[in-house]
Amino acid sequence: MLWKEANARLSQSELAHLGSGEVGYIRKMRSDEVSRCFPEAPEVDPSLDLWALFGADGTPILLTDNRSSTFYKAAEDELKTISLH
Template identity: 50%
Template structure:
């Protein structure tokens, strides 16, 4: 491959990436109850090993935690946020 055919991949800083979609996009992420207090420090201790779903703002700000993916998605729509899934 010569220089004329190289493709440059643009990079985006973590700060710029976090700001993209602010106030418009929310992420639905599957979590374990073991990780609950890391994302939601104010949450009470609950049984370990439970499957939960977190709704996070585009910048990672915690919004909601629930045991139902559909509830997390519905909450995003209620707040005029477009939900996307993170794996």
């Protein structure tokens, strides 16, 4: 089956939730992005390297200054991880 054929059978809602609860992604964040993704977070020192774990649907899960912590949290939540650059 071609991807195009499989994709045509998914509703927009189904596609948005593909991988939900199974896949997470990790990416480096700049301090100016934090308040948009993690509105409850305090102001962050711009010199810090920050890492975030998100669910497949973009739901923020964890913000940390320790990249390894994102992998530990993903494993704890039984998520397969990918990194975005």
